[in-house]
Amino acid sequence: MSNKTEHGASKPGNNKPSNRVFVTEAGEHIHGVMAEFETPSAVYHACEMVRDAGYRKWDCHTPFPIHGMEDAMGIKRTRLPLIVAAGGFTGAGLGFLMQYWMSGVDYQIVVQGKPFAAWEPFVPITFELGILFSAFSAIIGMLAINGLPRWHHPLFKKTRFLRSSQDRFFIAIEACDGKFDPDQTRALLERAGAQSIELVEE
Amino acid sequence: MSSFSPDELNARRLAGLEPGPRKRPAPGTGDGSLIDDPAVRAPLVLNNRSFKEVTDIICGYTENKPPQWWLPVFALVASVAGLGGLFINYLVITGIGTWGLNNQVNWAWDITNFVFWIGIGHAGTLISAILCLLKQKWRTAVNRAAEAMTIFAVICAATFPGIHIGRQWMAWFMFPIPNANNIWPNFRSPLLWDVFAVGTYGIVSLLFWYMGMIPDLATLRDRADQRLRLGAGGPVLLPFIPIRVDRIRAFVYGMLSVGWRFSSRHWHRYEAAYLILAGISTPLVLSVHSIVSFDFATSVVPGWHTTIFPPYFVAGAIFGGFAMVLMLLIPARELYPNMKDFITLRHIENMAKIILATGMIVGFAYSMEFFIAWYSGNQYELYAFKNRATGPYWWAYWTMISCNVISPQVFWFKFCRRSPLVVFIVSFFVTIGMWFERFVIIVTSLHRTFLPGDWGMFHPTPVDIGIFVASCGVFLTLFLLFLRFLPVFAMAELKAVMPAASPHGHGNGHGDGHGDGHGGGGAGDGRDGHGHTSQGGH
Numbered sequence: 001m002s003n004k005t006e007h008g009a010s011k012p013g014n015n016k017p018s019n020r021v022f023v024t025e026a027g028e029h030i031h032g033v034m035a036e037f038e039t040p041s042a043v044y045h046a047c048e049m050v051r052d053a054g055y056r057k058w059d060c061h062t063p064f065p066i067h068g069m070e071d072a073m074g075i076k077r078t079r080l081p082l083i084v085a086a087g088g089f090t091g092a093g094l095g096f097l098m099q100y101w102m103s104g105v106d107y108q109i110v111v112q113g114k115p116f117a118a119w120e121p122f123v124p125i126t127f128e129l130g131i132l133f134s135a136f137s138a139i140i141g142m143l144a145i146n147g148l149p150r151w152h153h154p155l156f157k158k159t160r161f162l163r164s165s166q167d168r169f170f171i172a173i174e175a176c177d178g179k180f181d182p183d184q185t186r187a188l189l190e191r192a193g194a195q196s197i198e199l200v201e202e
Numbered sequence: 203m204s205s206f207s208p209d210e211l212n213a214r215r216l217a218g219l220e221p222g223p224r225k226r227p228a229p230g231t232g233d234g235s236l237i238d239d240p241a242v243r244a245p246l247v248l249n250n251r252s253f254k255e256v257t258d259i260i261c262g263y264t265e266n267k268p269p270q271w272w273l274p275v276f277a278l279v280a281s282v283a284g285l286g287g288l289f290i291n292y293l294v295i296t297g298i299g300t301w302g303l304n305n306q307v308n309w310a311w312d313i314t315n316f317v318f319w320i321g322i323g324h325a326g327t328l329i330s331a332i333l334c335l336l337k338q339k340w341r342t343a344v345n346r347a348a349e350a351m352t353i354f355a356v357i358c359a360a361t362f363p364g365i366h367i368g369r370q371w372m373a374w375f376m377f378p379i380p381n382a383n384n385i386w387p388n389f390r391s392p393l394l395w396d397v398f399a400v401g402t403y404g405i406v407s408l409l410f411w412y413m414g415m416i417p418d419l420a421t422l423r424d425r426a427d428q429r430l431r432l433g434a435g436g437p438v439l440l441p442f443i444p445i446r447v448d449r450i451r452a453f454v455y456g457m458l459s460v461g462w463r464f465s466s467r468h469w470h471r472y473e474a475a476y477l478i479l480a481g482i483s484t485p486l487v488l489s490v491h492s493i494v495s496f497d498f499a500t501s502v503v504p505g506w507h508t509t510i511f512p513p514y515f516v517a518g519a520i521f522g523g524f525a526m527v528l529m530l531l532i533p534a535r536e537l538y539p540n541m542k543d544f545i546t547l548r549h550i551e552n553m554a555k556i557i558l559a560t561g562m563i564v565g566f567a568y569s570m571e572f573f574i575a576w577y578s579g580n581q582y583e584l585y586a587f588k589n590r591a592t593g594p595y596w597w598a599y600w601t602m603i604s605c606n607v608i609s610p611q612v613f614w615f616k617f618c619r620r621s622p623l624v625v626f627i628v629s630f631f632v633t634i635g636m637w638f639e640r641f642v643i644i645v646t647s648l649h650r651t652f653l654p655g656d657w658g659m660f661h662p663t664p665v666d667i668g669i670f671v672a673s674c675g676v677f678l679t680l681f682l683l684f685l686r687f688l689p690v691f692a693m694a695e696l697k698a699v700m701p702a703a704s705p706h707g708h709g710n711g712h713g714d715g716h717g718d719g720h721g722g723g724g725a726g727d728g729r730d731g732h733g734h735t736s737q738g739g740h
Contacts, residue, residue, distance in 0.1 A: 039702070040702070040703055040704065040705045041704070041705045041706060043705075044705030044706075045705075047466075059465045059466060059467055060465070060466040061463060061464045061465055061466070062464055062466060062469070063253060063257075063421070063464060063693075063694060063697055064417075064469075064694040064695070064697040064698035064703060065466070065469035065470075065472070065473050065694070065698055066466070066698075066703065066705050067698075067703070067704065067705060068705060069466045069469070069470070069705070070470055072705070073466055073467075075466070075467055075470050078470060078471045078474045080471055080474045080475055080478065081474065081478060084478050084482075088482070098378065099389040102378060102386035102387075102389065103386065103388075103389045103390065106386065107384060107385050107386055109385065109388065111388055111390055111391070114390050118390075121389060121390040122389060124392075124395040124398070124399065124489070124493050124496075125389060125394070125395055125398045127485075127489060128395075128398045128399050128401075128402040128486075128489065128493075129398065129402070131402055131406060131482050131485070131486045131489075132401075132402045132405060132406065134478070134482045135405070135406040135409050135410070135479060135482060135483075136409070138409075138475045138478045138479050138482075139409050139412075139413050139475060139479070141475070142413070142471050142472060142474070142475035143460060145471055146465075146467070146468045146471055146472075148460045148461055148462065148468070149460035149461050150460075150461040151456065151457070151460070151461040152461070153461065153463055155463060156427075156463070159428060159431050159432075162424040162425075162427055162428045162431075163424075163428075164424075164463070164464045165417070165420050165421040165423075165424040165425075165464055166253065166254060166257040166421060166424070166425070167252070167253035167254040167257060
């Protein structure tokens with residue numbers, strides 16, 4: 001086990017989250033560094049540089065999803081579709097069982113001589129409940145994987161950062177990243193063409 | 203400035219860092235969006251707007267004072283909606299005999315209104331789901347309003363089945379809730395399928411609408427927060443309540459936007475969720491009106507018992523829904539400043555084309571119904587259709603035909619599709635026609651069934667009329683509130699389809715003669731965002 005970890009750590013670009021703590025001169029814990037960019041292409045190419053420098057605990061904040069950003073940041077495909085599929089089949093299964101049990105088992109009522117537990121009339125509601133559960137799984141699953149709702153975040157303390165929802169593009173590298181170093185990380189972002197770079201306190 | 207390449211200069215201008223020239227649209231392109239050359243991509247946002255301007259304009263609709271007409275119109279439609287409450291109270295207290303229903307015609311305006319409203323909603327889901335899967339980028343300017351319209355239409359629709367049951371306080375019997383009688387709803391009835399279909403449709407539409415709004419609500423939150431931090435004195439709630447409106451905005455929009463911070467990792471999953479929701483909403487929207495049509499098709503009533511109903515109802519729903527979208531958005535783009543930059547003439551033309559296409563499908567269905575009535579050799583079926591066209595309700599039938607089949611034919615002509623006034627008038631006719639379609643299907647089929655003893659007529663009462671008019675009031679009230687308090691356009695999506703959003707820096711050929719060169723490169727590359735040579739060549 002330890003052998004494997006050592007081997008992993010020695011690979012370039014692989015880094016563990018660190019327990020190091022960075023503190024500002026005023027004594028506040030540092031959350032990370034935030035850099036501002038003015039155009040989508042600037043932030044896109046900067047993301048490629050940060051990715052190639054081997055950072056892991058970092059993010060890019062843009063007013064809209066930028067096409068191809070997954071590649072530029074090295075984001076892996078989300079497993080959300082599996083969650084939705086599980087939710088959808090659960091909903092459809094429960095929907096069918098509910099109808100089968102209520103109509104065919106618990107209280108059989110003769111209506112127009114129709115069979116009590118034929119599957120055909122159960123199709124529409126089975127389908128609808130499958131869709132309903134898929135939709136809930138999609139939105140709740142998306143929020144859950146994203147760690148939302150989360151109404152407080154250190155970045156929100158930066159007034160400048162609020163423009164990420166309008167017309168500016170940001171890269172934020174967290175101090176808990178093993179490769180984080182206040183000077184080197186800042187230098188990297190400067191090389192990447194950042195317009196302004198700020199420390200973000202916890 | 204000389205240090206920037208022309209491409210970069212363009213990117214900076216579109217990002218709002220450099221002032222951009224406001225060019226007049228080329229002649230023959232209307233507002234600049236009506237480019238017939240298929241090699242040239244028409245601009246989706248006019249006037250070279252930057253991200254900042256787009257944000258300012260769209261957030262301005264909720265942040266600035268409403269236009270002068272807003273409050274009086276709101277008061278009017280809200281009063282009409284309120285009158286509906288009185289009518290419904292009267293109906294519940296007195297009974298559904300206050301409607302014009304009788305033993306012969308036992309479904310009339312109630313179910314007509316239900317099908318009418320539920321159909322209207324379908325355009326919203328078509329725009330948000332099906333056009334999303336088809337990568338129709340123009341949908342980004344209209345999807346938010348259309349989705350809002352869907353939800354408001356479903357609210358209006360759901361009211362009618364709820365109040366048309368004789369004992370409204372037993373409406374919960376429609377749901378599988380254990381009750382004192384120990385019996386369950388009849389799952390073999392299409393009426394119960396309908397409860398689940400409409401319920402699912404309403405909830406999924408609401409989720410889709412809400413999820414799409416999360417980033418835009420976060421933008422409104424951040425702007426309010428920004429103003430509070432900068433200390434700019436904003437308006438207070440009321441003169442005697444010294445709470446800054448921005449504080450309420452930051453709180454309410456903040457709660458609703460669940461702390462969205464525009465992270466690219468979040469966007470990745472958000473886009474996946476969006477695509478999945480679009481994917482599941484597509485079969486959903488097709489199923490909903492199919493199931494509504496089962497209410498009729500699984501019966502044995504002549505005129506109802508036909509297999510063409512599901513596709514015919516779905517096409518009719520999309521047809522009527524687009525007419526309603528246009529009836530709302532054409533006045534809105536006249537009344538709100540700068541909305542014409544987002545809802546261009548091309549958007550209107552595209553929707554007019556959809557109306558023409560679905561109108562032709564509906565016209566085909568009308569003729570096929572007649573053909574099958576004759577070809578089946580079933581005398582009751584043939585009588586039902588002859589009676590529709592020539593019986594006591596001939597006027598309703600021919601109103602339907604003129605509005606739904608004849609009036610959209612003007613859209614074969616380009617100048618009609620491109621004139622907001624003509625499109626508005628045709629949409630108005632189509633809306634009337636689609637209401638009459640449901641009236642014709644329901645009432646003319648019921649008023650002449652198998653035995654002459656079952657024959658009768660339907661006459662609406664003031665309660666019928668009042669509740670229908672009030673449902674229009676509820677719909678407009680909700681829509682006006684939407685225009686006032688929520689992001690009317692999907693800002694994030696709209697920005698993402700602007701040429702400046704391309705991360706590869708040359709998604710634009712605006713006005714600087716670079717259009718042609720990039721057009722070639724874009725074609726070879728084949729990726730989105732290239733070759734946006736919208737206004738390039740002129």
